[in-house]
Each structure stands twice: as structure tokens, then as C-alpha cells.
Amino acid sequence: MLLINKIKKLVITLVCYFLVCACSLALKTDNSKPNFIIIFTDDQGYQDLGCFGSSNIKTPHIDKMASEGMKFTNFYAQTVCGPSRAALMTGSYPMRNARNDNGDNPHPKLALSEVTIAEVLKPVGYKTGMIGKWDLAGHNPELFNPDLLPMYQGFDESFFTPGSNDARVHLIRNKKLVEKNADMSTLTKRYTNEAIHFIDKNKEQPFFLYLAHTMPHTKLAVSEAFRGKSEGGLYGDVIEEIDYNVGRILDYLKQTGLDENTYVIFTSDNGPWWIKKDHGGHAEPLRGAKTSAWEGGFRVPAIIRAPGKVPAGKTSENIVATIDLLPTIAKIAGATVPKDRVIDGVDVSEIIHGTSTELDRPFFYYQHHILRAVRKGKWKLHLAHGSYTKSIVSRKWPIHSAPKDRELFTKPILYNLETDIAETTDVADENPKVVAALLKLLDWAKQDIGDINKRGENARPVGNEPYHTPNNLIPIDKK
Template sequence: MVLVSAQGDDARKPNLIIIFTDDQGYQDLGCFGSPDIKTPRIDQMAKEGMMLTDFYAQTVCGPSRAALMTGCYPFRNARRDKGEVPHPKLALAEITMAEVLKSAGYATGMVGKWDLAGHSQTKFDMNLRPGKQGFDESFWTPGSNDAFVNLLRDDQLIERKADLSTLTRRYTNEAIQFIDRHKEGPFFLYLAHTMPHTKLAVSTQFKGKSKAGLYGDVIEEIDHHVGRVLDHVKKSGLDENTYVVFTSDNGPWWVKKDHGGHAEPLRGEKCTTYEGGLRVPCVIRAPGNIKPGRQSSQLAATIDLLPTFAALAGAEVPTDRVIDGVDMSAFLHGEAKEKDRSFFFYQHKFLRAVRVGKWKLHVPHTQSHRQGLGKKWRVHMRPENRPFIEEVTLYDLESDVAESKNVASDHPEVVARLMKRIAHMRKDLGDGGYRGENARALGKDDYFGRGIEGK
């Protein structure tokens, strides 16, 4: 691990909070156009801060969390399981956001869904718990709430099969208590809600309140508790020195029907690499640092949060490995123009598309793309999004955000330019069964061993 500790007065460093929801669609906030889900607290957060309308995560839960924590495309990260498993057991040799911020004197806390030690409530690797990945304190559940949720505090199991309807409130209570313990700062809090991943559950206070059914009830309860966090930050006198990011891990889970969310006007859903699969709502609030009422279509992503937070904290990002994210702090502060950059769309290990500016290019599905998870995941998609792509497909997202008209034949020069970026990424990171030259070691005991021994 190569990190450089920051110098200076810790008291002046900003506090950093990420609120991460699960399977919440692009449209599932009032400020992002929901016609029937009311989210007054997050809407107000957007008015007081900034909305990023072209913000990307990853296609599914575990990879999305790996990307957030490491600033890298998930396929780049080393892991302690077979690469065919979609949800990674993140190797301890990886350097997380929490570890980067600890090097700069931050107290670090994790609350909620972890999903980086095994996608199971019972069969997970305790050696990969949050406390082994840079978090001083953790109140967490190992994976999703497909059937039930067990709760742990640090390395101790404290409750089996917790009442799902209490989780949003309990997570928020724990987050507020963490803020109280570390209000002298600086602190980093990662609050990862279990909801609105199914099974859906909501407290009596919010049951039946939304026009959007149970799913809407769940989102409106999350909104209420986001407000509690913001209120507590302000009450604690930390408002002017705290950045709060609200976003989601991937698009809505279409197969869950009324218990899934919405991504309109985007095409696609969870498990696809159309816009609705990876583009998620994002709101950032930082009074005194981010001008209120801003809205930007700057291409940005969860992989950018690690280098951005490192810059805000005066920390150094790892220098011994590729980090895919970029520092967006100057842009957020209005001190720099929008960045011209690429974003690559991976469906697990398959490179599906690239976006540069307004252009998005989908590559044809190869034979390997049509096997294994590439085939299996299609059941999670709307029927119209299931067909394999047979030819290079180019969309102008500025005029066609729904990805409905292939304009590749009209812009051969754009196709050629973007195909060069695809070729570079295949060499650098990989695609399908090929691991690129800068993908980190997969299954090498010496690499994993160094990470384990170092912690």
C-alpha cells in the first residue's frame, strides 16, 4: 500500500458523508422528475447544492460498491473469489476510500449494506468486513435483503433476521450517533441503505403514504431520514464544513415490477448497460463550498468520489496502481470547466459501451458476451432490451437520451474515435475472458497475502 499522510490542521478539513441507496432508479426523486414520489428533503438538498444529471454507478450491487470504495472499475480490482461471481469479495490488498481518508486523520464509519465480503447473509468472509477495509466503526449487514438481514457491529453478530421495516430508521440513528462521537472532526461516514432493494419494507409512519405504492413509501421514508442527517449536521454546527453526497448503486430492478423503480426518460434498467442501468440520481450539498441551485450534465461517476474526497481532505490517492476516477473538486467548486473524459460501461467483466461527451457507442456482443452471465442477466431486463447487439451502435445522448436511433452511419469519424478508446480499454483493463495488462491480480496468493498481512 502506498499512501502519503496529509499534513495540516485536521479541524479545518471537511467532513464527508455518502448516502448510498440500493436499486433506486434515475427518476425516483422529485427533483429528478418523479410524478408521484415526494422527496421534499432531497429536493431541498438539491436547491441548496448541486444536481449531477449525468452521474454513473455500475450495473449491480456488489460491483457498484467495489467501484465506490476503490475509485476503479470493478473488473480492475483484485478479489478473493472466482472472477465469474458478479459480486466481488474485495481483496484486502485493494485500497479503499476509508483507508485513503484515515491516512489524512479522518475517523471512518460505515453503516448499512456492505456486500464486499460475499453476497450472502450467512456465507461471507469475516476477514473482509468493513473493519478490515479501513473503517474504524461499522454497523452493517453482509449483503442484500433478498430474504432476511442479519446485523453486525464491527466483528460481532448482534441480531439475526432484523425487522426490515426498521432498517432505514436504525441505520440513520447509527449514522447520527457516529456524527456525535466525531463532531470535532474530521470524519467520513458511509451510509449505505438496504432499501429500496427487495424485499421492500417500510415503517408504520410511512406505510400507504405515497401515490407510488410500497416502493414510493420506501423512498419517501429514505427522504425523511436523509433530512434527519442534514438537520443533525446543521444542529451540530457542521453545516459549513460538510459535504453530503446522495446517490444510488445502480438502476431500478425491472423484474420486481411494482416493487422496482423507474428510470424514465432513460432506456434500460439494472443489469443493462443502457443509460437506465448505470445512470443514477446524484445530489451534492456543501454550503459555503458548492454554490446552491446548480445543475450540471458533466459526466461524473462514483469512481470519482475517492480522488475527489482525497483532494478535499488533503490526502493522497494510491500511487502504485491505476485509479480510474478523476478529481472533480475544482469543477464542483465552480473553479474549472467541465472535463472531457471517457466512461466505460462494463456488465460485470464484459465491456459493452463507452461514452465521450454526448456520444455513446455500444459494441457488438462477441461470442463470450453471449455466454454465462451475459446470457443469464437478460431475464432481469425488459424484453426490448434483451436482444444481443449485432453491430456497432452510436447514440447522440444530447438529442436521444432514450437510446432509440443508431446514428453510426452518419458519424463514421466519431465511431472510429470511440472504437480506439474501446481498443485501449480492452488492452488496459480487459473484456470477457481476457484480463488487461493493468487489471490487478486475480487469485494470486502472494498478492492477497501481502494485503492480509498488511492489515
């Protein structure tokens, strides 16, 4: 009997031991997953970093980030705020996204049926946080849909403003209004404080943080510590404050031992806002700006840093885009990309890890709901402009571009971006086979993704789908 009791105790002890080991192994495996931080600025031009050629804006922290990671010189977002955020979150062209509106608004109200990066990562153990400008429930700071906020799109925690800061900013934590008419000069620092708090709170498990700065979208505002410090005027002050706060996050990752297990991605939502003049940034040597289909509207600065994972001091000239981040992050994290819909982005993990330098894919330029151009390799083809007099693109957007960039094309125009990055010389007549091949790609996009007045065959629906019951968000008025 004594022997039997000893055997029972031994068995129980061994079972407990193996359970503890299994739990420890599971915890270790979970903690071994890398963290991801996306820092997304607003209306920051291609040139508006030191490492991308700025002569009067100093960005030592982001420049160091580039020297310790990989810089992308052919990185694409979308040409305006809301669509750019939709593309980033879903890995799809905004024209393909399901929307909870009638489709006429340039800034989509993203339907809950869409799957965001946060929703891809949560099933594999990630804590998810969103800080900053949301802009996917409505662009107006008061007239937004409270049922389409970050907490309903996969984010565990959020501290954000619903839309842009054209006039004012209201701050919401999760679903509670915490501050009306916030002081915009405090936003960059406050967002960063919130980001560091989120990292600290969740450092024992894998996390995904989406930090979408309100700046340098106008109205520009900067704290006293940075006011008048930049040679680039108020706009430069704003960028230099962002740079300092990016440095705070990178320093905190080092202090907490998270540095080598965290991918930090820095980029912008679109090009600079030309109509804002000195407050609008710079895209040189690119042509055009925000709202246009020129390179200056879509091509943005981008850097990815992850010590020991992303090779340091490298520059990639591959065509990469915000739509690639969802499938790439999913691959690295061991998560599953949605199989029930078309995802336009491609997994570029081998590119950012330096194990491959080959990437051959087209990129389509949508100016809101109008297909304007395609790039493949060094070639970019602009379509002839149709007569879209009722479209907001035709009615309102031309004034946002310099007069020389408002020209209408009566035939397809081809540029060799390898030798003509500023899109100055049409070479269509000399390259008829290239034009024909790119026109076929554009025809495919019209059919599959869509074009003005036409939903693509694989586009998700537009309309007022069912969504969550109203969540008692405190109403906001302008007072």
C-alpha cells in the first residue's frame, strides 16, 4: 500500500512537472513572437526626412533608424488620408474595400466585415493598440459612425481622434470621449506617451501598435520645446518633434530589452499638401503632391528596422506598398491571411530580411474611385483622362495640385521612372509594346478591382451593412 501511494505521488509530481514545462514552453513560444510598431505620419512628403534628402529639416533619430534598418525608395501609400488608412489596415486597394457608406465619400467608412492587421494578429496571441488618427469611421471630427471605431476593428486598446485636424480635435479612449478641442500642440508628445505606456503594459507578450500621428496634417501645431527650432519653418518644427518622439520609442525598446524582437515601420499616408504652401511639405524630386496621381501623391518615405532581422544600412528599390504590410506581418507572426477575399498586398518578408532582392509586381494608382495609372518595373503609364464632371476628383481636387500638374491627358502617357523620376518626358510613342502590356494590366484592374461607376468583380460591397448596436459614445458637438 505504501509503495502504491509513493507511485501515485510520483505520477502526480511528474504530471505537474510536465504541465508546468508545457505552460512554460507555450509562454516562451508566445513571447518569442516578434512585436510590430507602425508609425504612420500624415501628409509627410517624400523628401521630408534627412535620410530622404531634406536640406533644412533635421531628423537624426529617424536617420539613425534608417542606418540601422532598411530604407525603401519606391514605397507607395494612397493619395489621400482615409483611403490610405483603409489600404494599410486591410492589405487591399481602397476601391476593393467593403464600405459602410454609399461609396461617394473619398474617405471610406470601413465596414466591419473587413479584416484588419489587428484582427489577423489577435488569434495568434497579440495584444493590439491604436493611437492617433483613425479616419475610418468618418473624416469629420463630429460626424463619424461610433460603431466603426478601433475597438470594433480588432484593437484591444485605443486613444485616438476620429478624423483629421482641419479645424479641431476631440480625443477618445476606447469608446469614451475624454477631451474636446484638445490642444493640437500637445498631440505628438501625448500620442508617444500613450505608445510607451502601451508597450510597457504589454511587454510580456507579443504586441502590435499602430501609432498614426495627426501631424504634419494641417492645422500645424508644435510644442514650445520645438517651436522655431527648425530651419524648415513651422512645418520643419513639426517634423523634428515627430523625429524626437520616434527616438523616444526606439530608446524605450532598447531600455526594456525589446529592441531585437520588434519591427518598427515608419512611413507616411500620402504626399505633401501642395495647397498649404510652406505648411505642406516637399516631395522633390518627385512630381505632384497629395490628391494627385503623380509620384508625389503616392510615393512616401519608408523605413523598417528590426536589429538582427532586417539588415542594417540597406536600401531597397523594390516596389513595395502599405498594402503589403498585412500579408508580410502575418507571415512573420505565423498568422493567417484571410482566404475568403482578395488581398492585393504581397508578402515581402524576404525583401525586408535581405534574403531576396527580386519582386516583380504592378502597382495601381487610384485617385479616389478613378483608376489613373499603373507602374510595373521602371515603367509608369497614365491613362487618358475621361470627362468625370460629377466626380469630386474633377470638381474639387485639381486646386490641390500646382497648375502644371493639372493637365489633362488625351492619350496614355508613359514615363520611365528609372531615368525620369520627375515624370517630365512622355516616351509612349517609342515603346508601343510596353504601353500595350500596361494597358492590359489596367484593363484587368478595371474588371477585378473596379473603376469610376463600376465595382470590380472581386470588390467587396458598398452600402449600409448591419453593424454593432450603438455603444453609448458621448455625443460630440462643435462647442
